[in-house]
Amino acid sequence: RWWIERLRRTFELVDLTRVDHFRGFAAFWAIPEGSLDARDGRWLPGPGDAMFRAAERQLGALPVIAEDLGVITPDVEALRDELGLPGMAVLLWAFNRPANNPHRLENHREHQVVYTTTHDTDTLRGHFPRRNRRRLLELALSSRAALCMIPAQDVLGLGSEARMNRPGKSSGNWSWRLEQGQLTAELAEELRASTGAASRLP
Structure with a gap:
């Protein structure tokens, strides 16, 4: 019930939300109570699709992105796909990685959301201080992914000082x-022009 009410309230505020740590619905790392070391844990089965199906019965189709x-692992991908x-x-992870890297533009899927960066990564400028900001945004916009998310820090071209979160x-x-x-x-017009060039305007 907690999940359903939280989703209900979220959908009153936003059109689309993301479920972070989605993999925990397939399996999660359980650490015994009192343990001082996470290495003492083990993988346990997660609740699977139960919460999502219950939420669908109450709320209808769920405008949710799976993080x-x-x-x-394959069970996480299977659950994501089963739920649609x-x-x-x-994009930040698309460079200098093997050909099968899922973040490379050529490996993106249509039923996907491409982000330039996330709350847990550095900004584009922080990671690539010498690369052209607008070109990087246009690379993300050129993805075949149905949606493209560009954090404000990347639109503004801000560096590591504007990073949102540092895990750990x-x-x-x-x-x-x-x-x-x-x-x-001026920034709004630039973003509109780049969005239009990528055929992403409504």
Whole structure:
């Protein structure tokens, strides 16, 4: 019930949401109570599709993205596909990796969402300080993925100082804020032009 009410409230506020750590619905790493080392844990089966099916009965079709990053095994992919949920690709991870890297543009799927970066990664400028910001955004927009998400930090071309989260660190996270006036008319026009060139305008 908690999940359903949380989703219900979320859908009152947004058109689309992402379920982070989706892989936990297939299997999760369980650490015994009192253990001081995560290596003491083991994989246990997750609840599968039960929560999603219950939510569908109450709320109808679920506008949800499955965060399928990290340790992704065939059972996670099967659950995602069984539920018909789009997964993720991240442009930041598309370079200098093997040909079968799922984040490379040629390996993107239509039923997917491409992100330039995520809340857990550095910004594009922080990671690629010498690369052309607009060209990187246009690469993401050129993906065959149905949706393209570009965080405000990447639109603005901000560096590591604007990073949202640093996994494993307990302080300094989630403090960046978009200030009034940062998104200028010039930036909006540039983004519209790039979006139009990629045939992504409504």
